[in-house]
Amino acid sequence: MNDPDLSLRLIASAGAVLQLAVTALALATYLMLERVLTSLLRGRLVSGRRHRRDHLPRIGGLLPMLAVIGAMAASLFVLVLWSFARSWWFPSLLPQRWDLMRITDALAMGAPVLTATLALAVAAAMLATALTLWLLEARSAHRMPLGTRLKVLVFLPLLLPQISFLFGLQLLFLVVDFSGSFFSVLLAHLVFVFPYAVLALSDPWAQLDPRFEKAAASIGASRGRIFWQIRLPLLLRPVLVTFAVAAAVSVGQYLPTLLIGAGRIVTVTTESVALASGGNRPAAALYALLQLLIPLAGFVLAALIPAALHRNRRAMHLQEG
Incomplete structure (x- = not known):
């Protein structure tokens, strides 16, 4: 798309159409799997059975979310440090000089x-x-x-x-x-x-x-x-x-x-x-x-x-x- 040769835009167009087709195929596959799994698990969903001891799966789902939130918070902290840093060289833990x-x-x-x-x-x-x-x-x-x-x-x-x-x-x-x-x-x-x-x-x-x-x-x-x-x-x-x-x-x-x-x-x-x-x-x-x-x-x-x-x-x- 960014090439100066305008003829390459035809290849870019073909690539965009191919990407659109792959996306449509992915959506169709998802909808098909959703219908199949719904029909297979409908009896299990309406049977009334409940899994009460689910604290381990909940903890297993919570830990990745906490890791993601922690990584985001650390990234924001580093961005703030770099915004005020004038010089920061390895292996210093914090910037050597600041510029407010x-x-x-x-x-x-x-x-x-x-x-x-x-x-x-x-x-x-x-x-x-x-x-x-x-x-x-x-x-x-x-x-x-x-x-x-x-x-x-x-x-x-x-x-x-x-x-x-x-x-x-x-x-x-x-x-x-x-x-x-x-x-x-x-x-x-x-x-x-x-x-x-x-x-x-x-x-x-x-x-x-x-x-x-x-x-x-x-x-x-x-x-x-x-x-x-x-x-x-x-x-x-x-x-x-x-x-x-x-x-x-x-x-x-x-x-x-x-x-x-x-x-x-x-x-x-x-x-x-x-x-x-x-x-x-x-x-x-x-x-x-x-x-x-x-x-x-x-x-x-x-x-x-x-x-x-x-x-x-x-x-x-x-x-x-």
């Missing part, structure tokens, strides 16, 4: 990268959340749940490898002269952000007590008024969490940004990958931390805003225990 101004200098130099990342994340999250609200509201107005076909279309980008159809999307944008712009990258991000937004908001939307809507409709409230004054305030926390999830997914998009942006749109993620292959470990660690802190800021705001707005409404608080 490195972060401010790197942020000042990388302000355009950070601005592009935030702009893409906020725009993609706003569009994905608005489209999800429109879809769910339209389905609710017609008393129709999300059908199987619609779910397949929405979640298909999550099941297929990105490279299998991103190459076709890149060629399409090149043909219509729409490649390498902010809006083309935004559309590419939306392909992957929208399914996560639907996945995050569908269940809270379906679980909202319908009696609120019926009570408002019984006194003559329109659907628009019900949505803006009843449903949306009650679902403020899930909507903000959906926005934060969508923004986090947008921040983590590497291939769509690189291919559709044609190298002109630089984000924290693309810069992190570029720095990871270089020798500047402090800068790579700093950008990796930024890649984590930007989504974290979104989730923190999603938790603080409803808590501040609903501080005098006990029923709107999260229940503990």
Whole structure:
């Protein structure tokens, strides 16, 4: 795909189609095995037998998770150390010299990268959340749940490898002269952000007590008024969490940004990958931390805003225990 010889793009296209076929075969195999095992184990599942002494399997499942969490925590600790390190040579356990101004200098130099990342994340999250609200509201107005076909279309980008159809999307944008712009990258991000937004908001939307809507409709409230004054305030926390999830997914998009942006749109993620292959470990660690802190800021705001707005409404608080 990146070779200057344009004829090799035909081989890249064939490889993308082959990858798509392998993925389809894997999904078909999984579905077939699921049906076979379900039919074989149905009698065992409905017999009523229970294995009460399952503490050893539970411990066996807990230990790998603790190991993964420990490795993640250690990785974050090392990233923080490298972000503040000026020199760190083997075999020293900690950096020999520290530079606390490195972060401010790197942020000042990388302000355009950070601005592009935030702009893409906020725009993609706003569009994905608005489209999800429109879809769910339209389905609710017609008393129709999300059908199987619609779910397949929405979640298909999550099941297929990105490279299998991103190459076709890149060629399409090149043909219509729409490649390498902010809006083309935004559309590419939306392909992957929208399914996560639907996945995050569908269940809270379906679980909202319908009696609120019926009570408002019984006194003559329109659907628009019900949505803006009843449903949306009650679902403020899930909507903000959906926005934060969508923004986090947008921040983590590497291939769509690189291919559709044609190298002109630089984000924290693309810069992190570029720095990871270089020798500047402090800068790579700093950008990796930024890649984590930007989504974290979104989730923190999603938790603080409803808590501040609903501080005098006990029923709107999260229940503990």
